[in-house]
Amino acid sequence: MPYTSAAASSSEDPDVPGEPLKEMSDQTLVVAIGRWREDALAEAYRRHAGAVFSLARRVLSDLVSAEEVLQEVFLRLWNQPEKFDAERGSLRSYLLAQSHGRAVDLLRSEGSRRRREEREARQTAEAGYDLEREVWDLTLASRVKEAVAVLPQDERCAIELAYFGGHTYREVATMLGQPEGTVKSRIRAGLKRLRSALTAADLDLAWPQA
Amino acid sequence: MAPSLTHHELEELLGAYALDAVDPDEAEAVELHLRECPRCHTEVLTHREVAASLAQVGSAAPEGVWERIAGSLEEVPPKLDMARVVALKPRREIGGGRPRNWAVAAVSIAAAAALVIGVLGVKLIDQDRRLRTLTAAVDSRSLETTAMAALVDGAARRVQLKALDDKLLGEAVMLADGSGYLLRTNLPTLPVDRTYQLWAIVGEDRISLGILGREPTVTAFKAAAEVRALAVTDERAGGVTTTDKPPVVLGWVPAAKPRSA
Numbered sequence: 001m002p003y004t005s006a007a008a009s010s011s012e013d014p015d016v017p018g019e020p021l022k023e024m025s026d027q028t029l030v031v032a033i034g035r036w037r038e039d040a041l042a043e044a045y046r047r048h049a050g051a052v053f054s055l056a057r058r059v060l061s062d063l064v065s066a067e068e069v070l071q072e073v074f075l076r077l078w079n080q081p082e083k084f085d086a087e088r089g090s091l092r093s094y095l096l097a098q099s100h101g102r103a104v105d106l107l108r109s110e111g112s113r114r115r116r117e118e119r120e121a122r123q124t125a126e127a128g129y130d131l132e133r134e135v136w137d138l139t140l141a142s143r144v145k146e147a148v149a150v151l152p153q154d155e156r157c158a159i160e161l162a163y164f165g166g167h168t169y170r171e172v173a174t175m176l177g178q179p180e181g182t183v184k185s186r187i188r189a190g191l192k193r194l195r196s197a198l199t200a201a202d203l204d205l206a207w208p209q210a
Numbered sequence: 211m212a213p214s215l216t217h218h219e220l221e222e223l224l225g226a227y228a229l230d231a232v233d234p235d236e237a238e239a240v241e242l243h244l245r246e247c248p249r250c251h252t253e254v255l256t257h258r259e260v261a262a263s264l265a266q267v268g269s270a271a272p273e274g275v276w277e278r279i280a281g282s283l284e285e286v287p288p289k290l291d292m293a294r295v296v297a298l299k300p301r302r303e304i305g306g307g308r309p310r311n312w313a314v315a316a317v318s319i320a321a322a323a324a325l326v327i328g329v330l331g332v333k334l335i336d337q338d339r340r341l342r343t344l345t346a347a348v349d350s351r352s353l354e355t356t357a358m359a360a361l362v363d364g365a366a367r368r369v370q371l372k373a374l375d376d377k378l379l380g381e382a383v384m385l386a387d388g389s390g391y392l393l394r395t396n397l398p399t400l401p402v403d404r405t406y407q408l409w410a411i412v413g414e415d416r417i418s419l420g421i422l423g424r425e426p427t428v429t430a431f432k433a434a435a436e437v438r439a440l441a442v443t444d445e446r447a448g449g450v451t452t453t454d455k456p457p458v459v460l461g462w463v464p465a466a467k468p469r470s471a
Contacts (some may be wrong), residue, residue, distance in 0.1 A: 038283055042276070048272035051262075056264075067275050072280050087394070087428075089255050093262035100265070104230040144263055163261055169226040170233065181222070188225025198263060198372045206300035 019109040020131045026091035033081045041078050048092055050075070059103035059166045069106070100163070107166045149195035155190030158183050217247075228257030248381045248394045249368075253356070273337050330350060357383065357391035369404050369440050369461035371395065379459045380426075382440055384433065390440075392422070392429040397458065400424035403447050406458070411439040421449040437463050 006200065010138060021043040032040035052073050057066035073095055075083065085093050148156065161172045173180040215223075215236075220243045226232045244251045299412035360366055360383045371380040380395030397406060399435045406422035410433045419431040422442065433440075 015379065041283075041440050045276055046280070047272070049276070053271045053275075055265040063272070067272055068273060070275050071279055071282075075282060077397045078279075078283060089259055090262070093255075093259045096334070097258050097267050100261070101230050139364045148264070158263075159229070162226060162229045163264065167231065169232060172231070184222050184226050186231065186258075186306060187231065188222060191225045191228065194264075195256060195260045198260065 001124050004206065027086045030077075030081050030084050030091065031085075033078060041074065044077065044091065045074055048095050052091065052095050055096055056099045056103040060106060065106055066103070069099055069102045072102060102165045128173075144198070147194050150197040151190050153191055154178075154187045158186045159190045162187055189210065215243075217243075220247075221253075224253050225257055228254045229261060246378055246396050250362070251394070323470070332339060343427065357393055357430070359389065360385055360389075361392050361393075367464045368464050371440065371442065371459040371461040373459050374456075380442075380461075382461060384463060388433055390419075390431050390433055392426065392431065394428065395426045395442075395459075397442070400444060404447055405447050405449055407443050407445045407449050407453070409436045409439060409441045409453065409457070413438055415434055416441070416453060418449070418451065439463055 011059060021032070024032070024040075024043070026047070029040050029044050033044065049070060053066055053070040056069035060066050060069070073202055076098065077095070084091060088094065147209070151159070157176065158169070158172055161167050161175060162169060165172075167175065170180050171184045172187075173183040176183065220240060222233055223236055223240055225228040227237060232240065240250075242256075244254060353471050356426055360416075361368070367384045369382040369384060370378055371382060373379050379397055381391055381393045383393065384390040392408060400406065402424065405424055406426050408419040408422055408429070408431060410417045410419050412434055417433075419440075420429060421430055425446075426442075439462045440459045441458055443453050443455045445453065445455065
């Protein structure tokens, strides 16, 4: 049974309220994980594994590697829950940042040239990717989509290639035939513009808003 | 080796850094900077939240991965650094190779058992440590959130707390009603018999705003509107009522009218 555990009951956890796991906030859940409660890890997995996996798969275009990343991200949460700092934002964005970082590491690691070439071939076959397609199927997709639509084409393109393509801004600059400094600025400006648009759309970014 | 970059150059890198799109030496330079610049730190976190909202694609996790994770939890004591030893091969590929030498396998099992016994003691201590960290993080969450909300208040005045050598070691924010927050600081931890103390400089007077402890975290304070500057001193534990000590950090409070919202 994937979501059960023989770990300590909540009555033995003075730091973890005795509420059902499904009603716990992400932060409380992480405290429970700190108590080695496997059911808490399972609940965190239930909430976030889909997004963690999807992002890794998007970057790597490879199912098996993306599964590796997914596994690694949650084992890291289990082993080092204190690395998640509630002051640093939501658990979701923490896990996604881990997933992205690890996926990009794999992509850039030694001997990954072939992996990258294969991936690019697959992406060509799949007619590429774009931000609009990335977010189409979510409840909040329409709002994110509206926010993305606010971006000038240059900024959008730079963010797509960097985030979903896993390229450095220098690589993006080469790909687009634009100066590195320009691309660097566009990524930053684009992210700021997106944030304004998302905030204007009243989308809860969880942090650092009140 | 991290390149030497100006603050402006570092700022320009923050977006790309948040998307893991910088070279390793640039990443190192940014990380060093983030430790001492709360504002840039906040910007990176915000970029990551934005990126996370883009990444929220709704497909389900694949079958079988949870079972592999749960299996690893049982087999390996959690204290071990599994980031490096994770068995990443899909299950169907495991079992293809049996140990070439059973004697070697037996020795490995015995060694692993010894390791488990050794680790259990460590685990108890480690559990306490990581719980303390976690509960502290949760406790400070609401205050942190309030303080961050104060930062985006249009009338907020931000105070950069700098050491004598001009190094930025912290930041505070003050609102029109006199309430203020000391944000994340980068002050070195003091010995147990010392504490940091926060002061408002009003005219020529130094008015204590509070004891910060030896490892300051986010702290709320209340100060009069005519505060010229904020300062932090290093005092004996328990704090003092007056001080002549030179401040560890000092930050001038900008004029009440903010330059921009």
